Amino acid sequence: MASLYARLSLALALIAGAVPAQAQAQAQAQAQAQDLLQVWQKALQRDPVHAANSASRNADQERVPQARARLLPYITADGVAEVDNSRRLRGLGNSNSQRRALWALTLVQPVVNIGAWGELKRADYIAKSGDVAQAASYQDLVLRVAQAYFDVLAAQDTLRALEAQKSAVQSQLRAARQGFELGSTTIADTYEAQARLDLLNASEFQARNVLQVSEDLLARIINERPGKLAELAPDTVLPGPTPNRLTDWTAQSSHANLAVAQADLAAKIVEKQIDIAKSQHYPTLHLQAQTGSASDNGLYSPNGGPRSLDTTVGLQLSIPIFTGGEISSVVREQSSRLQQARYQLEDARRHAVQSTQQYFSGVTSGLAQIEALQSAEKSSLASLNANRTGYEIGVRINIDVLNAQQQLYETQRSLSRARYDTLMNSLRLKASSGILSDQDIVAVNHLLTVKR
Numbered sequence: 477m478a479s480l481y482a483r484l485s486l487a488l489a490l491i492a493g494a495v496p497a498q499a500q501a502q503a504q505a506q507a508q509a510q511d512l513l514q515v516w517q518k519a520l521q522r523d524p525v526h527a528a529n530s531a532s533r534n535a536d537q538e539r540v541p542q543a544r545a546r547l548l549p550y551i552t553a554d555g556v557a558e559v560d561n562s563r564r565l566r567g568l569g570n571s572n573s574q575r576r577a578l579w580a581l582t583l584v585q586p587v588v589n590i591g592a593w594g595e596l597k598r599a600d601y602i603a604k605s606g607d608v609a610q611a612a613s614y615q616d617l618v619l620r621v622a623q624a625y626f627d628v629l630a631a632q633d634t635l636r637a638l639e640a641q642k643s644a645v646q647s648q649l650r651a652a653r654q655g656f657e658l659g660s661t662t663i664a665d666t667y668e669a670q671a672r673l674d675l676l677n678a679s680e681f682q683a684r685n686v687l688q689v690s691e692d693l694l695a696r697i698i699n700e701r702p703g704k705l706a707e708l709a710p711d712t713v714l715p716g717p718t719p720n721r722l723t724d725w726t727a728q729s730s731h732a733n734l735a736v737a738q739a740d741l742a743a744k745i746v747e748k749q750i751d752i753a754k755s756q757h758y759p760t761l762h763l764q765a766q767t768g769s770a771s772d773n774g775l776y777s778p779n780g781g782p783r784s785l786d787t788t789v790g791l792q793l794s795i796p797i798f799t800g801g802e803i804s805s806v807v808r809e810q811s812s813r814l815q816q817a818r819y820q821l822e823d824a825r826r827h828a829v830q831s832t833q834q835y836f837s838g839v840t841s842g843l844a845q846i847e848a849l850q851s852a853e854k855s856s857l858a859s860l861n862a863n864r865t866g867y868e869i870g871v872r873i874n875i876d877v878l879n880a881q882q883q884l885y886e887t888q889r890s891l892s893r894a895r896y897d898t899l900m901n902s903l904r905l906k907a908s909s910g911i912l913s914d915q916d917i918v919a920v921n922h923l924l925t926v927k928r
Contacts, residue, residue, distance in 0.1 A: 511706035512625050513921040516914065518698040519621045529613035536606030543599035546592040548585075554768075555579040580768030587763055587791070591755035598748040605741040612734040615912045617697075622903055622920065624694040626896040629707055631687035633892040638683050641885040642676045645878065649673055651867075652874055665874035672878050706924035714846065714898055714923070717839050717905060725836050725909055726829045732910035733828035736821070743817040746810060753806040759795040764788075828908055835905035842898030849891040856884040899923075 520526070556578040586592060649669035655661035694702050717725070730736065767787040796803075860880040866872030899920060906912040 509704040509706050509926040510702065511921050511924050511926075512622065513917055515625055515694070515698055515702070515705075516618070516621050516917045518700070519617060522699040523617055523620075523697050525620075526613050526617045529610055533606040533610040536609075537603050539599040539602045540596070543592070543596040546586065546595060547589065550584045552582045552584075553579070554582070578769055580766055582764065582766045585763040586760070588759070588761040590758045591752050591760075594748055594752040594755055598745055598752065601741050601745045601748060605738060605745070608734055608737045608741060612738065615734065615907045618912055618914065618917060619900075619903060619907060621694075621697060622917070623900055624690070624697055625705065626900060627690040628687070628694055628702060628705060630893055630896050631683065631690045632705075632707075634889050635680070635683045635687055637885045637889050637892075638676060638680050641881055642673065642680065644881050645669060645673045645676060648874065648877055648881070661874065668875050668878060672882075704926075706921075706926050708895060708899075708923060709925045712895075712923050712925075714843060714895065715902070715919075716843055717836060717902065722833065722836050725832045725905065728909040728911070729828040729832040730825050733824070733832075733908060734910050736824045736828050737910070739817070739821040739824040743814065743821050746814045746817045750807060750810040750814060753803060753810055756799070756803045756806075757796060759793060762792045762794075764790055764792050831908045832905065835901045835908055838901030839898055839905060842894055842901055845894045846891065846898060849887060849894055852887045853884070853891055856880070856887045860884050 556576070558576055560574040560576070562572045649666065652661055652665035652669045656663055656666055691702055719725075765788070767785065769785060860877070860883075863872050863877045863880040867874065867877050903912060903916060903920070906916060
């Protein structure tokens with residue numbers, strides 16, 4: 477009994493020690509920073525939108541074997557077993573029963589069927605369209621993950637800037653109160669600092685809500701709450717577009733953009749649909765072979781001869797003569813839809829070129845904006861230091877310091893947002909040109925670092 481108690485005590489001690497160790501391991505895992513590449517790998521496995529598009533693509537691939545089946549032999553087996561019982565109406569006494577068993581095995585092989593060949597080609601275009609749609613979904617996932625990741629970082633930067641500004645205003649508020657108590661300043665300085673602090677408190681609540689929403693959007697993609705994320709260092713130099721010529725990008729996007737490819741396949745599908753509609757005017761030829769028992773001998777016919785086995789082989793020709801104008805109407809309908817598809821293709825090309833121009837300009841102007849904001853940040857910091865010194869010696873007033881603080885932190889927030897927008901425009905530029913891939917995620921991930 478004593479040894480049993482000893483073993484139970486040891487087991488409980490091990491369990492008690494394992495629980496804190498497990499909790500500590502979970503806490504360490506949550507504290508460990510995630511980078512963009514890790515988030516992307518989770519999104520690739522867990523995002524339901526991309527998974528749904530992959531399932532849709534797999535469904536589209538099945539259109540090809542379905543269409544091919546119309547050109548392959550069809551084999552059917554039929555069997556009939558029946559009992560025929562006849563009785564006289566008067567008295568229902570006299571009756572006669574006959575039993576029959578019939579079976580047939582039929583093979584039909586299409587020989588000439590223009591419409592079926594058209595359906596096979598159309599199904600091939602549909603399968604290719606499914607591949608393009610999946611590629612577009614892949615690119616969309618890259619953009620959604622990067623945008624959600626950078627939105628979280630931007631929200632964190634905004635919150636940090638507000639907290640730093642709030643701390644600076646609180647220091648200014650304490651200085652204003654001390655100055656008022658010593659008689660060197662008026663109560664207006666205290667009111668100005670307090671009003672600015674109240675506004676920052678309200679902005680902080682809003683910034684925390686924006687951060688929460690941004691984390692929720694990222695969690696929706698990866699199906700878990702994001703922990704600490706690797707960030708973009710302030711001194712990181714962002715790369716420009718390569719090649720640095722707009723004409724090269726627009727030429728690429730006009731034919732390689734995935735929306736353009738999708739619209740082009742849609743037009744080809746409608747073209748093939750017209751051919752299929754016209755083929756309804758053409759004759760079809762099938763080879764048909766059938767074997768089976770067509771005898772009326774009973775199942776247990778002792779007096780009958782052997783059951784017969786009938787076999788037939790022949791060609792069946794079908795020539796449509798008049799369908800009430802339906803085929804001509806379908807051809808006219810599909811011709812109009814072809815015009816629609818071609819207009820949509822042209823619109824897709826123009827939109828791809830316009831988007832490429834927009835994102836190329838976004839990258840180039842974004843890099844220039846970042847450089848200007850970095851200069852503005854240095855100037856704003858120098859202005860703040862000068863106003864603080866002037867306030868201490870009495871040549872500047874409190875509102876000057878508060879305005880200089882606000883200008884500095886607004887510049888920092890604008891700089892942070894400009895850096896993320898420029899990175900997103902570079903990714904969208906590649907997506908518009910149809911060349912965005914996971915290697916771009918790897919390249920952007922190399923720009924990120926973990927803050928200690």
